[in-house]
Amino acid sequence: xxxxxxxxxxxxxxxxxxxxxxxxxxxxxxxxxxxxxxxxxxxxxxxxxxxxxxxxxxxxxxxxxxxxxxxxxxxxxxxxxxxxxxxxxxxxxxxxxxxxxxxxxxxxx
Amino acid sequence: xxxxxxxxxxxxxxxxxxxxxxxxxxxxxxxxxxxxxxxxxxxxxxxxxxxxxxxxxxxxxxxxxxxxxxxxxxxxxxxxxxxxxxxxxxxxxxxxxxxxxxxxxxxxxxxxxxxxxxxxxxxxxxxxxxxxxxxxxxxxxxxxxxxxxxxxxxxxxxxxxxxxxxxxxxxxxxxxxxxxxxxxxxxxxxxxxxxxxxxxxxxxxxxxxxxxxxxxxxxxxxxxxxxxxxxxxxxxxxxxxxxxxxxxxxxxxxxxxxxxxxxxxxxxxxxxxxxxxxxxxxxxxxxxxxxxxxxxxxxxxxxxxxxxxxxxxxxxxxxxxxxxxxxxxxxxxxxxxxxxxxxxxxxxxxxxxxxxxxxxxxxxxxxxxxxxxxxxxxxxxxxxxxxxxxxxxxxxxxxxxxxxxxxxxxxxxxxxxxxxxxxxxxxxxxxxxxxxxxxxxxxxxxxxxxxxxxxxxxxxxxxxx
Numbered sequence: 001x002x003x004x005x006x007x008x009x010x011x012x013x014x015x016x017x018x019x020x021x022x023x024x025x026x027x028x029x030x031x032x033x034x035x036x037x038x039x040x041x042x043x044x045x046x047x048x049x050x051x052x053x054x055x056x057x058x059x060x061x062x063x064x065x066x067x068x069x070x071x072x073x074x075x076x077x078x079x080x081x082x083x084x085x086x087x088x089x090x091x092x093x094x095x096x097x098x099x100x101x102x103x104x105x106x107x108x109x
Numbered sequence: 110x111x112x113x114x115x116x117x118x119x120x121x122x123x124x125x126x127x128x129x130x131x132x133x134x135x136x137x138x139x140x141x142x143x144x145x146x147x148x149x150x151x152x153x154x155x156x157x158x159x160x161x162x163x164x165x166x167x168x169x170x171x172x173x174x175x176x177x178x179x180x181x182x183x184x185x186x187x188x189x190x191x192x193x194x195x196x197x198x199x200x201x202x203x204x205x206x207x208x209x210x211x212x213x214x215x216x217x218x219x220x221x222x223x224x225x226x227x228x229x230x231x232x233x234x235x236x237x238x239x240x241x242x243x244x245x246x247x248x249x250x251x252x253x254x255x256x257x258x259x260x261x262x263x264x265x266x267x268x269x270x271x272x273x274x275x276x277x278x279x280x281x282x283x284x285x286x287x288x289x290x291x292x293x294x295x296x297x298x299x300x301x302x303x304x305x306x307x308x309x310x311x312x313x314x315x316x317x318x319x320x321x322x323x324x325x326x327x328x329x330x331x332x333x334x335x336x337x338x339x340x341x342x343x344x345x346x347x348x349x350x351x352x353x354x355x356x357x358x359x360x361x362x363x364x365x366x367x368x369x370x371x372x373x374x375x376x377x378x379x380x381x382x383x384x385x386x387x388x389x390x391x392x393x394x395x396x397x398x399x400x401x402x403x404x405x406x407x408x409x410x411x412x413x414x415x416x417x418x419x420x421x422x423x424x425x426x427x428x429x430x431x432x433x434x435x436x437x438x439x440x441x442x443x444x445x446x447x448x449x450x451x452x453x454x455x456x457x458x459x460x461x462x463x464x465x466x467x468x469x470x471x472x473x474x475x476x477x478x479x480x481x482x483x484x485x486x487x488x489x490x491x492x493x494x495x496x497x498x499x500x501x502x503x504x505x506x507x508x509x510x511x512x513x514x515x516x517x518x519x520x521x522x523x524x525x526x527x528x529x530x531x532x533x534x535x536x537x538x539x540x541x542x543x544x545x546x547x548x549x550x551x552x553x554x555x556x557x558x559x560x561x562x563x564x565x566x567x568x569x570x571x572x573x574x
Contacts (some may be wrong), residue, residue, distance in 0.1 A: 001534070005225055006214055006345055015123075017347040019352035022127065027133040028447060029467055031454030032192060034133055034353060035324055039199050041126050041146055042331045042350035047157045047208045048338050053172065054163030057217055057465075064213040066168040068206035073176025074183065075152055075199045081184025082195065084143045089461040090136040 033086045042078025046072035119342035124344055125149025130353070136412035136467065153342060189462040190419050193320065193451040194251035200323045201244035207330045208237030212297065214337055218229040219340035220288030226289050226337055231280030233333035235300045238271075240326040247319060250308075250476030251451055259312040260512035262459075266374045269310075272303045307373065312414070314493060316451045318361040318372045325354020357453045364447035364473075392528070395546040397555060399560035400522050403546070404430075407484035409440040411476060413513055414456050415449045417490015417525065423552035427489055428463035430556050433563050443469055444476040444486075444513050477514050488539075490525070490552050496537045521545040524552050 026034045050071050053065025125145045132142030163169070187195045211233040215222070222230065249255035275297035279292045311319050328350025335343030362368060395403070404410055412431060418424055431441045443465060449456045457470060471479075480486065488495055495515040498505040515521055516539050523540060525547060539545055548555055 001195070001225075004339060005336075008195060008339070008341060011341050012336075012344050013333055014350050015348035016352045018127065018397075018479045019130065020356055022130045022134075022458040023349075023353045023356045026130070027134070027316050028360070028445070028472060029455060029457045030136065030139060031460045032196075032446075032452060033139065033454070034130075034198055035321070035357065035453060036199070037129065037133060037143065037146060037330065037349040038190070038353040039196065039203060039324065041129065041150070041346050042263035042328050043203055043336055044122070044126075044150065044153060044205070044343060044346040045206050045210065047153055047300065047340060047343060048334050049206055050154070050163070050169060051161050052158050052210050052213050053169050053465065054161065056164040056472055059451035061167055061217055062165055062215045064209040066172040067183050068209045069169055069351070070176045070179075071202040071206040071209075073173050077177050077180025077554070078184035078187075078195070079199060080143055080147050080150075081181065082187065084140060085185070086192075086458055086461070087136070087139045087143060089458070091140055091466060098283075 005109060030087075030090065033090075034084045035085050036079050036086070040050045040076055040083060043075035043079060114236075115156055115160035118152050118160070119340070120152040122149035122156075122344040123342050125152070126349055130349060182501065188422075189458055190422050190424075191252070192458060193316065194248045194454060196452060197244045197248035197251060197320055197323070199525050200320070200327045201241050201248065203327045204237045204240035204244060204323075204330060206237075207327070207334050208234055208241055208297070208300075211237055211337065212293075215293055216290070218270045219290055220286075221497070222287040224284050227247075227284045229279070229333045229336035231277075231283060231296070232293075233330050233337055235276055235280065236326050236330035236333065238297055238300035239304035239307065240323050240330060242301045243308040244304075244327075245320075246305055246308040247311075247316065247323065250311075250313070251316065255309070257313045260309045265306075265310060267376075269303065269306045276300050276303065300565050311372075313451065314365075314374050314448070317448050317455070318358055318365070318367075318455050320452050321354050321357035321361055322369070322373075323354070325351050325358060328352070328354055331447075361448055361453060364511060365507070368510065374515060376529055388390060390541055392540050393543075393545065395522065395548055397548065397558035398562045400546070400548050401559050401566060403520065403522060404434060404439070404487070405437060405560070405563060405566050407434075407439055409442070409479075409483050410485045411436055411442050411444050411471075411480065411483050411488060411515075411518065413444045413446075413486060413488045413491050413495055413515060414460065415446075415489065415491025415494060416451060416455075417492075417500060417552055419450055419490070421490065421552035421554075423489060423556055424459040424463040426553050426556040426560065428460065428465050430487075430560050430563075431465065433468075433560055437568060439564070440473055441469065442476065442479070444480075445470050446473055446491070446513055448476060449491055449494050473511055473513055477517075480514045480517040483518040484520065486515040486521045488515060488521065488523045489556070492537055495539055498536075498538055501538075516542060516545075519544065522548055523554055524548045524550070526551065555570055 020082035052071050126149050129142040129146035131136040159481050250257050276296050279296045328347045332347025434441050445456045495513050497516045499507045499510040499512045
């Protein structure tokens with residue numbers, strides 16, 4: 001196994017555990033924004049698309065790369081915008097009425 | 110110099126992404142999470158454009174402008190009720206990008222592709238293209254373009270698994286001989302077909318699980334792209350997305366007491382055919398006036414929203430009804446089941462849109478002990494999540510699913526369009542109880558009429574049970 005691959009595998013496995021640990025703490029209340037945010041973040045594939053589209057190696061690579069840039073860019077823009085729109089609604093709720101920690105066990109008074 | 114800057118910029122972006130998810134753990138900090146995610150993304154894109162030898166800018170510019178032009182309306186104008194289909198559509202877009210890059214990488218570098226890269230490339234392409242068509246079908250079902258009922262035939266699992274198996278075998282051949290490029294289009298085609306086949310057999314009730322799973326696949330394919338391009342930012346971001354999809358799928362499966370295998374290949378919805386045969390039993394129905402009386406006389410009311418509320422866009426009317434009851438001294442709470450609706454958190458978003466404070470939303474564990482002391486449970490367009498058969502009927506396909514114990518309340522009002530069964534295709538005993546009243550009609554219209562009737566009733570200082 002090459003060293004580069006070994007390091008990449010380490011990063012992949014550790015990032016997966018880190019992601020899982022962090023995401024477990026997101027309350028059910030915010031699961032829809034969670035999905036739209038991770039969706040926007042995974043549009044980081046725009047990086048690969050840009051490298052491909054800009055390489056000038058072959059015409060088909062430029063075309064496929066450009067379509068990929070378009071698709072990723074759509075996700076980045078719409079993903080961040082709609083997540084923020086949703087979170088704005090939740091934020092509004094939290095600040096007006098008394099706060100209750102959504103992570104806490106929801107025991108009503 | 111730029112040798113240093115590029116990895117540092119990517120490292121910075123990866124850290125931003127982790128922080129974005131961390132801050133999403135509370136509504137008060139969540140918007141900060143979006144900001145930091147945007148910063149990370151911007152840094153990554155700028156660093157890529159400056160750090161790599163980009164010689165062809167024209168198409169990139171056109172693609173970025175077009176992406177923004179489509180992305181802005183998709184992000185700002187889509188109504189909250191359409192969020193599930195928008196999410197499915199964006200999974201499709203993301204997966205398409207990954208699949209296309211993988212395809213181009215293969216044709217640029219074959220036959221000089223080492224085996225490990227070819228494994229990653231193969232998985233990237235298979236996952237990318239199956240997620241692309243699968244998500245398109247999911248979006249079509251959610252939007253009502255594709256038939257929502259599961260499409261099932263004999264031997265379907267065998268056919269589906271053979272398609273996927275064939276694609277994976279071809280990937281294995283390419284790993285051994287990367288020059289066998291005749292196989293590549295076949296892998297793409299089989300993956301596209303498998304995506305369609307996988308999702309077309311899934312009914313509406315399973316959409317939350319399937320959307321989560323597709324979310325995970327999209328992330329995993331982005332990670333694989335990171336392995337192919339030796340780009341660790343992609344690996345990290347893909348792993349974060351993948352673990353989020355996995356986590357949500359597990360939450361959804363647990364909420365339905367089912368396994369992945371059961372959702373993807375199981376017989377949920379197979380009972381649909383038998384539904385027409387169920388004998389029509391008598392139910393009690395009320396009109397909006399009687400319902401208003403019942404609600405007004407209650408000390409405590411728990412509202413249970415379901416997909417029917419989303420379909421009728423009744424969330425604002427539901428909130429109005431809650432406010433009207435609060436004004437009359439009734440205690441009003443909302444009970445949210447994790448799989449109510451078509452995606453994780455669907456009901457929470459709709460009620461937040463309608464200005465219901467999240468302090469009033471309760472999950473299954475918190476509200477179930479309260480339901481025996483509740484005077485009226487008002488079910489708005491929910492069905493399977495309040496079906497007592499999940500507790501009692503070992504034969505039922507939803508047996509073992511944790512439900513909201515609506516039947517424990519003193520009385521129950523069910524707002525429903527007709528006596529059609531839920532998406533699981535199961536008859537609901539709750540509707541036939543002596544203490545249950547059916548309020549038939551479109552949720553938005555019927556609840557509007559209940560509010561009108563309520564305003565006609567005299568206000569009382571104290572509510573009586």
